[in-house]
Amino acid sequence: MIKKDLSIEFLGVKFENPFCLSSSPVGNCYDMCKKAYEVGWGGVVFKTIGPKSYFIDEVSPRFDKLNKENTPFVGFKNMEQIAEHSLEENLRDLRKLKKEFPNKVLIASIMGNDEKTWEDLARMVEEAGADMIEMNLSCPQMTSHAMGSDVGTNPELCKKYCQAVKRGSKLPMMAKMTPNITDMVPVALACLEGGADGIAAINTIKSICNIDLDKKIGLPIVDGKSAISGYSGKAVKPVALRFLQQMRQDPRLKDLPISGIGGIETWEDAAEFILVGASTLQVTTGIMQYGYRIVEDMKNGLMHYMEEQGVEHLSELVGLANKNIIPAENLNRDYIVRPTFDYDKCVKCGRCYISCYDGGHQAIEWDAENRKPTCNKDKCVGCLLCGHVCPVGAISKGEITIKAGRKTKAKDVRL
Amino acid sequence: MDSNYKKELEPGFSPLTVCEEASRCLLCLDAPCSKACPAGTSPDKFIRSVRFRNFKGAAETIRENNALGAICARVCPTEKYCQKGCSRSGIDRPIDIGRIQRYVTDYEESLKMEILKAGKANGKKVAIVGSGPSALQAAVSLRSLGYAVEVFEKEKVLGGMLRLIPEYRLPDRVVDKEIERIEKLGVKFHVGECVGKDVKLEELKKAFDAVLLAPGYSYGKMLPAFEGNPNVVLAVDFLREVKAKKGEVKVPANVLVVGGGDVAMDVVTTLKLLGVEHVTDVVYEQFKEFKASKKELEGAQRLGVTIMDGYVPAKVEGKVVSFAHREIKGEVKIEADKIILAVGQYPDVSGLGVELVKGEVNEGKKYFTKDPKVFVCGDIAKSEFDKTVVGGVRTGKEVALYIDAALGGK
Numbered sequence: 001m002i003k004k005d006l007s008i009e010f011l012g013v014k015f016e017n018p019f020c021l022s023s024s025p026v027g028n029c030y031d032m033c034k035k036a037y038e039v040g041w042g043g044v045v046f047k048t049i050g051p052k053s054y055f056i057d058e059v060s061p062r063f064d065k066l067n068k069e070n071t072p073f074v075g076f077k078n079m080e081q082i083a084e085h086s087l088e089e090n091l092r093d094l095r096k097l098k099k100e101f102p103n104k105v106l107i108a109s110i111m112g113n114d115e116k117t118w119e120d121l122a123r124m125v126e127e128a129g130a131d132m133i134e135m136n137l138s139c140p141q142m143t144s145h146a147m148g149s150d151v152g153t154n155p156e157l158c159k160k161y162c163q164a165v166k167r168g169s170k171l172p173m174m175a176k177m178t179p180n181i182t183d184m185v186p187v188a189l190a191c192l193e194g195g196a197d198g199i200a201a202i203n204t205i206k207s208i209c210n211i212d213l214d215k216k217i218g219l220p221i222v223d224g225k226s227a228i229s230g231y232s233g234k235a236v237k238p239v240a241l242r243f244l245q246q247m248r249q250d251p252r253l254k255d256l257p258i259s260g261i262g263g264i265e266t267w268e269d270a271a272e273f274i275l276v277g278a279s280t281l282q283v284t285t286g287i288m289q290y291g292y293r294i295v296e297d298m299k300n301g302l303m304h305y306m307e308e309q310g311v312e313h314l315s316e317l318v319g320l321a322n323k324n325i326i327p328a329e330n331l332n333r334d335y336i337v338r339p340t341f342d343y344d345k346c347v348k349c350g351r352c353y354i355s356c357y358d359g360g361h362q363a364i365e366w367d368a369e370n371r372k373p374t375c376n377k378d379k380c381v382g383c384l385l386c387g388h389v390c391p392v393g394a395i396s397k398g399e400i401t402i403k404a405g406r407k408t409k410a411k412d413v414r415l
Numbered sequence: 416m417d418s419n420y421k422k423e424l425e426p427g428f429s430p431l432t433v434c435e436e437a438s439r440c441l442l443c444l445d446a447p448c449s450k451a452c453p454a455g456t457s458p459d460k461f462i463r464s465v466r467f468r469n470f471k472g473a474a475e476t477i478r479e480n481n482a483l484g485a486i487c488a489r490v491c492p493t494e495k496y497c498q499k500g501c502s503r504s505g506i507d508r509p510i511d512i513g514r515i516q517r518y519v520t521d522y523e524e525s526l527k528m529e530i531l532k533a534g535k536a537n538g539k540k541v542a543i544v545g546s547g548p549s550a551l552q553a554a555v556s557l558r559s560l561g562y563a564v565e566v567f568e569k570e571k572v573l574g575g576m577l578r579l580i581p582e583y584r585l586p587d588r589v590v591d592k593e594i595e596r597i598e599k600l601g602v603k604f605h606v607g608e609c610v611g612k613d614v615k616l617e618e619l620k621k622a623f624d625a626v627l628l629a630p631g632y633s634y635g636k637m638l639p640a641f642e643g644n645p646n647v648v649l650a651v652d653f654l655r656e657v658k659a660k661k662g663e664v665k666v667p668a669n670v671l672v673v674g675g676g677d678v679a680m681d682v683v684t685t686l687k688l689l690g691v692e693h694v695t696d697v698v699y700e701q702f703k704e705f706k707a708s709k710k711e712l713e714g715a716q717r718l719g720v721t722i723m724d725g726y727v728p729a730k731v732e733g734k735v736v737s738f739a740h741r742e743i744k745g746e747v748k749i750e751a752d753k754i755i756l757a758v759g760q761y762p763d764v765s766g767l768g769v770e771l772v773k774g775e776v777n778e779g780k781k782y783f784t785k786d787p788k789v790f791v792c793g794d795i796a797k798s799e800f801d802k803t804v805v806g807g808v809r810t811g812k813e814v815a816l817y818i819d820a821a822l823g824g825k
Contacts, residue, residue: 368445391441
């Protein structure tokens with residue numbers, strides 16, 4: 001079995017591997033975190049610890065999921081707030097975990113409701129042995145508007161609370177961002193100004209997953225009603241990657257340390273987050289569906305990827321894609337690349353024809369007798385929708401044509 | 416002893432697995448499946464409905480094209496029709512269309528959907544002789560065009576050859592439900608009335624605007640060498656008895672079957688499910704030219720039936736039959752306690768005023784007879800399709816249109 005060093009340093013703390021539980025139901029108590037460490041997770045962000053005065057009162061049931069065809073959990077909706085155990089119990093669990101797993105990283109997620117509680121919580125978790133603090137500025141389903149994503153969309157408030165946390169503790173600290181905002185950059189900058197050392201992104205997206213068609217109520221139903229709450233899972237990965245990229249492409253945040261979160265289930269997802277700038281990775285929904293064991297294939301797969309890439313240290317991969325994602329207006333618009341068909345692979349289903357006609361430019365011609373698609377070059381604009389709908393990968397990028405009067409040479413185009 | 420015979424051999428899909436199977440479908444532009452269905456059902460349309468979670472719509476597509484949708488879902492030799500050209504075969508294997516149809520028709524039944532509708536009464540009446548697949552479909556198609564329809568069945572139970580298909584492939588309850596649905600449409604059924612014997616054709620011609628003959632191949636053929644042998648039973652009689660008695664029959668431990676069509680496969684599989692230890696099937700055709708559907712042949716082989724292909728009976732002495740191979744030299748001698756012949760069937764058209772040429776009526780255009788008031792469908796009608804349930808459904812649909820045209824409809 002392949003063996004590669006997956007360790008990485010993040011905010012001055014060494015992780016044996018970048019995979020962490022995110023602050024959520026999957027890291028809710030000592031037993032859960034112990035099992036996760038034993039299965040091989042590099043770190044745990046313990047479920048958010050709140051102030052003593054804030055009473056956690058959860059609904060039942062509290063989850064819903066989005067399916068597509070026969071794939072469940074395309075997306076997942078969650079109504080849980082922060083840790084429901086008492087402050088004392090949580091601190092006791094942190095102490096026990098640090099004592100028993102000194103080489104694993106223990107991150108305390110905290111959420112105050114005013115400057116004093118933020119400061120107090122920071123001090124208490126440091127005393128309990130946490131290696132790092134994550135500020136939860138982003139839970140979208142808090143029952144108090146002085147907490148959660150209502151705070152995370154207000155840069156001034158974020159800065160103030162970051163300062164409070166830094167007064168309470170000298171531990172490295174990351175601020176966890178809400179995606180329920182158009183631009184994350186001002187909030188991230190405010191947090192850094194307030195003393196944050198890095199950013200965790202993203203928390204869940206406000207959502208309604210499904211509506212019960214008979215009862216006319218959103219799901220899950222709580223005594224005949226439902227509420228908007230956070231959406232996660234594979235479906236949110238594209239949104240998360242976009243936020244990471246947007247932060248890292250801002251000159252002020254060029255080398256921003258990020259802990260990436262949002263729909264990570266496979267080593268490929270993990271690698272994508274790393275390539276847009278994440279140093280560590282946090283997972284919840286994949287674990288809720290499949291259990292802690294998913295880390296085994298994420299770690300092993302990532303090692304093989306490093307091997308293929310000829311990389312000795314994970315840090316070498318961090319942010320490599322950032323420079324290759326540029327504003328749309330800067331892309332080369334000088335050429336079109338048209339599809340080429342591999343007729344040995346083609347199963348003659350005609351899906352390319354349907355999609356090109358109904359969703360493209362009517363450029364695929366269908367030889368009904370032989371059930372064979374061909375491309376009409378005069379009509380084809382090179383959008384390559386056909387390649388995406390082909391079930392057998394028989395359509396790929398073919399001939400390049402340079403638009404009239406443009407300077408680019410076909411041989412220089414990198415497809 | 417009977418438990419396996421009464422259980423459906425092939426499990427149905429669950430809500431999960433039917434969606435998985437529908438997701439495998441490539442949703443072709445010019446779906447080969449829909450071009451190949453003798454009943455004119457569009458599998459591509461109902462599979463797409465399942466894919467997009469419109470199960471009721473899927474049921475409509477099936478039922479409006481095929482009054483025996485739940486039956487065909489179970490017995491249709493799909494590998495010869497809809498599944499034959501399936502584009503998915505280019506990747507791995509065809510979509511299991513029959514089983515998706517079964518799920519959808521079971522769903523339809525569970526909701527007691529009433530999809531078939533009678534047309535506005537046009538004041539005209541049609542009598543149908545026989546109640547097999549083609550007759551049932553014709554009755555529905557004619558009702559939807561507004562005709563009053565009465566069906567005359569010589570047996571005590573309705574369904575014709577459907578009552579011969581073994582319970583493990585086609586449970587009686589499924590046939591009963593399909594007929595119940597047709598009865599609800601206003602079709603009047605007469606059982607135990609044999610036209611040509613108990614009821615004269617002339618009487619029907621007087622009382623009805625048209626008479627449709629659909630007698631079916633209900634009688635088993637005998638081979639001269641086996642005639643009068645007390646150990647010999649005809650396949651159709653055997654199957655009918657086992658089904659009527661729900662598998663509560665006594666069969667010896669060593670049975671020889673002669674024949675290689677679908678009926679023969681039904682016989683050998685039934686014997687195995689009844690617990691018969693030695694089932695030997697000797698078949699005229701060699702495997703390369705086999706008549707039975709591949710699925711039924713494989714099912715029989717899985718259950719451990721011994722099949723010898725390419726042999727013809729040469730000599731019969733009581734329980735001992737000698738066979739000779741058609742191409743190679745050599746003889747095989749088999750002794751069995753019971754011999755079942757599954758070597759073809761024929762119809763009885765006595766008193767129906769038609770003549771048969773090679774088992775079919777050939778007195779004019781397809782579905783017509785020399786009598787302008789009398790039409791034919793089902794096994795005795797000329798058809799480009801095999802004489803299967805779905806082939807019967809096809810003729811029933813088509814003949815209804817011809818009758819309608821002849822009686823002044825559109």
